[in-house]
Amino acid sequence: MTKVFIIDDHPMVVEGIKGLLQGEEHYPVVGSAHYALEALEAFRQDMPDVVLLDINLPDLNGIELCERIKKEFPAIKVLGISTFKERSYITRLMEKGASGYVLKNVDKEELIEAIRQVARGRMYFSMEASTAITTQRSSAQVPVLTSREKEILVLISEGLTNKEIADQLYISPLTVDSHRKNLLAKFTVRNTAALVKLGIEHGLIAL
Template identity: 50%
Template sequence: MTPTRVLLVDDHPMVVAGLQALLAPLPGLTVVATAASAAEAYAAVAAHQPDVVLLDINLPDQSGLDVCRRLVDEYPGLKVLALTTLNEKSYVTRMMAQGAAGYVLKNASPEELAEAIARVQAGKKYFSEEVQELLLQPEPVVAAVPPLTRREKEILGFIAQGLTSQDIADRLFLSALTVETHRRNLLAKFEVNNTASLIRLAAQHQLL
């Protein structure tokens, strides 16, 4: 049986050497090349035509996310397997959106790496157990944006700039008492009890 041709893409020489040592004894696999950057990865894929690319996300010249998308677009039969320390749901979902066939953490055993490579080479998806648990976690519930009046939005912007109620009152030709009323209404609508929390939530809702 023809061995699966693997390209290792990682900018840490010790990681690459370790991966080569781990994969060397495994039957049915051969490491055809290594690359320490996106540019080297593109050249290596063109020159060696690997079946599977083990790709780190953090590269010195370009994000692994972008590298994954370009490789998948240019080589439809190529399988890209993320191999990273980044155990975060956002990275997993973004890599998959870019066309990755799987996501494996760098603490994987040689056996797991072999299984991951075999699975993606067979056209299936593969995720480390820890990554599977991440994907099963429910999405956090984001509260709806409270309805704000035009004046409240205006005052919220000034609060975010660090202006005092008197400063805002002077700019808007209002009384400081009126501004304080608007400030209390904003705190109530966002269900917070201090200005820092108010600004943080407003920024999350892209109101600033």
């Protein structure tokens, strides 16, 4: 029996995966979490065998969480499951110790096969993920952002000030300023104009 745990901040996604695995007695879903820290606390109580991990989480991104999981719970196998199929996301997740990567459009049979393979200590990549890894991309790597950083990036692109963003998100202007500085650092740019330009180029800001 392989105990499965789901980490995804979208309840519908979690319920969808649970539905796919329902009735699979060899792959019971023993828990789920919408937040990274919530998941880590759950593992301290009951450690699963395989974690299905989304890249985009509200508190930590999936790549940072994968690193923490492998450091604190090295026996847990991590299988990335996301809508992102950029090579940079996949390779960085692998560098942090993940055993595989599939997209969220995966069907039941392939999801079960992916879980089976990583539980056995093997690597598994869906076809699209495998293609992304082997295809060399000339563009710069896409920075990994938290949900909050993405939210703030979009509001910055709309020309809102730190105070206006803070009022809209019910957080302090100092917190907004901290996120803004983190965004500049992650994109390695010095000003808002360059930040917005790269956000558009990477598809993080819709035109």
